[in-house]
Amino acid sequence: MNLKILVVTHKNYWMPSEKIYLPISVGNNKLNKTFLSDSEGDNISYKNKNYCELTAMYWAWKNLKLDKYDYIGLCHYRRYFANKINKSIFEKKNIKLRRQSIMNEMEYREILKRYDIILPKKTLLNEKFKSLTVKEQYSRSHNERDMDLVRNIIKEIYPKDVIFFDEIMIKKKIYMYNMFVMSKGLFDEYCEWLFNILFSLEKYIDISNYDEYQSRVYGFLAERLFNVWLLKKDLKKYETDIVFLEDKFSIIKFIKFLIKKYYFGLK
Numbered sequence: 001m002n003l004k005i006l007v008v009t010h011k012n013y014w015m016p017s018e019k020i021y022l023p024i025s026v027g028n029n030k031l032n033k034t035f036l037s038d039s040e041g042d043n044i045s046y047k048n049k050n051y052c053e054l055t056a057m058y059w060a061w062k063n064l065k066l067d068k069y070d071y072i073g074l075c076h077y078r079r080y081f082a083n084k085i086n087k088s089i090f091e092k093k094n095i096k097l098r099r100q101s102i103m104n105e106m107e108y109r110e111i112l113k114r115y116d117i118i119l120p121k122k123t124l125l126n127e128k129f130k131s132l133t134v135k136e137q138y139s140r141s142h143n144e145r146d147m148d149l150v151r152n153i154i155k156e157i158y159p160k161d162v163i164f165f166d167e168i169m170i171k172k173k174i175y176m177y178n179m180f181v182m183s184k185g186l187f188d189e190y191c192e193w194l195f196n197i198l199f200s201l202e203k204y205i206d207i208s209n210y211d212e213y214q215s216r217v218y219g220f221l222a223e224r225l226f227n228v229w230l231l232k233k234d235l236k237k238y239e240t241d242i243v244f245l246e247d248k249f250s251i252i253k254f255i256k257f258l259i260k261k262y263y264f265g266l267k
Contacts, residue, residue, distance in 0.1 A: 001070050001071065001109055001112065002068060002069045002070050002071070003020050003069065003070065003071040003072075003073070003105065003108055003109070003112070003181075004020055004021075004022050004064075004069050004071070004072055004073070005020050005021050005022065005072075005073035005074070005075060005108075005181065006022050006024050006036075006056055006057070006060055006072070006073065006074045006075070007021050007022065007023045007024065007075055007076070007077055008024055008026055008053040008056045008074065008075070008076050008077065009023055009024070009025055009026070009031070009035070009076070009077035010025065010026055010027055010029055010048075010077075011029070011031065011077070012031050012032055013077045013078070014099070014245070015077070016080070016099075016102055018104060018105055019105075020105045020108070022036055023035040023036065023077075024036040024037065024038055024056045024059070024060075025037050025038065026038045026045065026048045026052075026053065026055050026056050027039075027045060027048035027049065027055065028045045028046065028048070036059075037059075038055045038056045038058075038059040040059075040063065041059070041062065041063040042059075042062040042063060043055070043058065043059050043062070043063070044058050044059075045059070047218075049212070049215055049216065050207065050215055050216060050217060050218050050219070051198075051216075051218045051219055051222075052178070052216050052218070052219030052222075053074065053076065053178050053219065054178065054194075054198075054218060054219055054222055056074065057074055057178075057191065058191065058195060060072065060074075060187075061187070061188065061191040061195075069184055070183060070184060071108075071112060071181060071182065071183055071184065072181070072182065072183075072184055072187045073108075073118070073179075073180060073181030073182070074178065074179055074180060074181075075179050076177065076179070077245075078244060078245040078246045079177060079179065079242050079243070079244060079245070080102040080103065080242070080243045080245070081102070081103040081118060081120070081179070081181070081240050081241075081242065081243070082101050082102070082103060082240050082241040082242060082243045083101055083102065083103045083104065083107050083240075084107075095245065098243055098244070098245055099243075099245070101243050102243050103240070108181060111238050112181070114236075114238075115235075115236045115237060115238040116182065116183070116186070116235035116236045116237070117180055117181065117182040117186065117230075117235045117236070117237055117238070118180065118181040118182070118237075118238045118240065119175050119179070119180055119230075119237055119238070119239050119240075120175060120176065120177055120179050120239065120240065120241075120242045121239045121240065121241060121242075122173040122174060122175055122176075122239070123173065123174060123175070123176045124172060124173050125137040125172055125173070125174070127140060131172045132172065133169060133170050133171065133172055134168055134169050134170070134171050134172075134174055134224055134227075135147065135169040135170065138220070138224065141220075142214060142217065142220055143210075143214065143217070145205075146201070146205055146217055146221065147169075147221065147224070149201060149204050149205060150165075150197065150201060150221055150225070151165055151166075153197055153200045153201055153204075154197060154228075156200075157196060157197070157200065158193070158196075158197075161228065161232055164228050164229075164231045164232045165228045167231060168224065168227045168228045168231060171227070174223070174224065174227045175223075175226060175227055175230065176223055177223070177242070178219065178222055178223055178226060179242070180226075182235075186233070186235075190226075190229055193229055194222060194225060194226075194229070197225060198218050198221070198222065198225075201218070201221070205217070
């Protein structure tokens with residue numbers, strides 16, 4: 001079983017030493033020379049501000065010789081899949097302990113013998129302690145019209161998938177972060193499905209007036225669309241915790257989030 005996990009980053013940062021992890025810089029950033037870059041070959045690196053980690057995924061789909069690999073995964077420079085550890089480690093400030101809790105190659109191999117895909121545990125969508133549906137949460141945080149346009153596109157190019165889209169829109173828990181580990185065959189299939197939808201969407205929405213946060217629209221939509229594709233495929237899923245190498249809810253980050261959402265966000 002040959003396995004590679006892309007680690008998407010936009011800055012120089014600590015990386016796991018295991019060879020299964022492949023750091024890839026996005027957005028045409030000139031980082032560590034040992035990192036891969038999403039700006040070479042067939043790429044959409046110039047769209048990184050709108051597509052987020054998807055530019056790395058597209059690059060891998062088009063350029064990485066995936067025929068050498070049985071499985072491909074994607075995680076982030078500060079978010080990784082967790083191994084089976086004491087959950088109290090997630091609450092510790094000791095960065096060394098957090099790094100030790102990142103899933104290793106042997107653990108991936110054992111899981112993938114029994115499951116089709118590895119995913120982060122589902123996230124409950126809520127606001128002010130009230131749970132929301134996927135459609136409600138997206139409409140409150142982003143531009144509802146964009147999601148409606150996605151449905152129209154799916155209805156046009158993948159008409160049988162509309163039923164899965166509608167079912168996901170009323171869910172209150174979904175898989176977030178655009179993180180996964182799956183077979184090369186599934187990866188190819190997902191990329192073709194996803195980018196067909198997103199590239200079609202580009203013809204219908206104007207994001208020239210979106211602020212920096214809302215301009216990441218295609219990344220936001222992909223998080224929801226991934227769940228549509230998963231529902232359609234009905235795969236045998238393994239869910240695990242996420243290791244955050246930085247504190248998830250620092251005061252500074254929370255303030256920045258509020259500014260983006262309520263001051264610069266869409267009205």
